Amino acid sequence: MPEVAPFPATWLSGDGYRASRTRKAGGLTVDPWRHRAQHRNMSDNQTMAGVTISPVRRALTAPFTRRAWAEVGYAIVSFPLALLAFVFSLVTLHNGIFWAGSAPALRKIGSANRSLVRRMLGEDIPAPPPLRPHSYVRVRTPDADRLAALAKAEDAKVKQRGNRVRIGGMLATRIAELAADEHIVIHAMNPDRVVGWYRGAIRDAQAWKIRGYFLMKPVIASFHLVVAAGFWLAGLFYLTYPAWQEFAGAGPGLGSGHPVPLAASFLFVPLGAALLLASPWLTRAVCELDLLFVRGFLGDSSDPVALAARVKSLEAARARVKSLEAARAHVVDDSAARLRGIERDLHDGAQAQLVALAMKLGLAKEKLEDPAPPDFSRVAQLVDDAHRNAIEAIAELRTLAKGIHPSVLNNGLPDALATLAARSAVPVELVVDIQERPSAAIETIAYFSAAELLANVAKHSGARHATLEAVHVPGLLRIRVTDDGHGGAAAVPDGGLRGLAERIRTVDGSIDIESPSGGPTVATVELPSHA
């Protein structure tokens, strides 16, 4: 007997095996053989204490371990199931519709086989990733040619007929993104779930692997059964041959050949014993072979590199979700704070002016209604005051409205920036290169950024000249304000810029201020084209 036995000692003792069989079901640890294991505690303890079991004893007890019985059981149980699965796999090969339709069923059968392996052999084989429908989207667009070309460039399957494009293998969100980036107008976009599912199912590599497994499974299963049952039965037959050779009247060739005399029949007993002792090892070998296929064909066989890539992209997605959650929370806080600010401004400004106006007009009205001759100079004074309140209220409302949405932006960012530059106290050179309009929210933030940066130049830098640059390259709007002042501005935005920096962050933008002592100061705001 070689030193390295194919059976780890723990399998024989039952302990390690039992541990591996133990599985979680609904939060409860289920061990179907626990009651049987109880009177094995002695051997369990011995093994755990590190008592080595001699190879001879291991070889002798191998046929009587649970593992051996489980493998025989697996061979017996899986044989008829293998035949059924084989028939199903074969019949559904008929045509494409059957291929697709049988994919989920094949996955179920595969999963049943895995669960059989788990229950009987204690090996938990990870489930393959679920069937993913193929993405299949129908798009109607006047720019069909361009969209088709773009989708093709991204390795999508594209079919085009007139202004209709059918795109396979590309998510609807990605198509929308492409269209938005390239300013392609989309009239209608519908994911075709039926075709998508059909294509996904027909190309479901996992289902094909499962089918492959079950098409060859009968070979393995028969072999398994023959080895398991054959060796056991033949072993028993020869072991007990002397006892019944007389009655059987049969030879040692398992019921054929010439009968042998009793004395000679004892020669077969060692053969029977050898067969019996060998059978668990052979059964095991076949079983391991089957397990190899089960792991490869029924389990999650994604190669480690792909798996690592998947994990990585999942982690990246998770991080992105986190940052988006933070940004969203910030947007909510930010808009709540801004609404509060607007309410304050209204309350303290226009509303107060209007209340005062109403008071004065009320008083003037009473004076005019008074039967006594009114004091006109007093009334005139009141009306004059009320008038002033009204003018103030209008001015306050205008300022407020401008803070909410500068109407100068209605004609686009270039005009708005030109107005800003013209109004600046410090002479501003304007460089604008904006071919396409960014989204309204981005324009507004860009405008406020430029306004705030220019205001800071005028207030703090001591500059004699400044440059306002606004460049829109696809996907990115960059606002840059450069001045020839004395520099030394805080690298971290504060004051008015802090609120702005927060708004910039809410749209995934960034603000960067470089201001070495002695100047010059360069402040750069970068925003995505679309918020």
Added chain:
Amino acid sequence: MVEMLRIVIAEDAAVIRAGLAEILTDRGHEIVAAVGDAEALQAAVAEHKPDVAIVDVRMPPDHTDEGLRAAIAIRRDHPGTGILVFSQYVETRYAADLVSMRRGPHSAASGGVGYLLKDRVANVAEFIDAIARVAAGGTALDPEVVTGMLNAARHTSALAMLTARERDVLALMAEGRSNTAIADQLVISDRAVEKHISNIFSKLGLPPSDSDHRRVLAVLAFLGS
């Protein structure tokens, strides 16, 4: 002309402060102090012991309910001073606070309370009238405030016992109106109003006594519930 009142104004918006002062002086009242925050208000009241303090709810530093808290403190320390709380919005809770304050241990000796929306000042006569009522120990609640409180109190059992008409009458009482004014408003006779009021008193379990006092109790017991 009514008697001259000594008034303290606490209002952070200078423009409204000036407007109030103008109206009140025009009507012959004396503005003993006009301040912009709650702390100055309490100091001014302590110093001048005015007949009425007109208090804006929202004042610096937090612009929440500083004025109201100051008003409650004034009630406690200077029960003789009537308080007219003044706000741009109806806050039922503020009104409820005022009312419960009114029912405090000093209520016997206290001046009146009022809660008006700032808009009401546009009707100068009503505003001046409200000030006078508060100075005399009565109530002056804005109709909107009353509506809000009645709505808030709608589910209480006491209210459930009142008929719709009685509820109308009670709402007008809560605004601080006289029987005649209520009769005019609802286009019913004075006698009918009296009948409704006595029904209200009995339903709310208020024993017969000085009728003006009962009126106040009816309104307050009710709004405070």
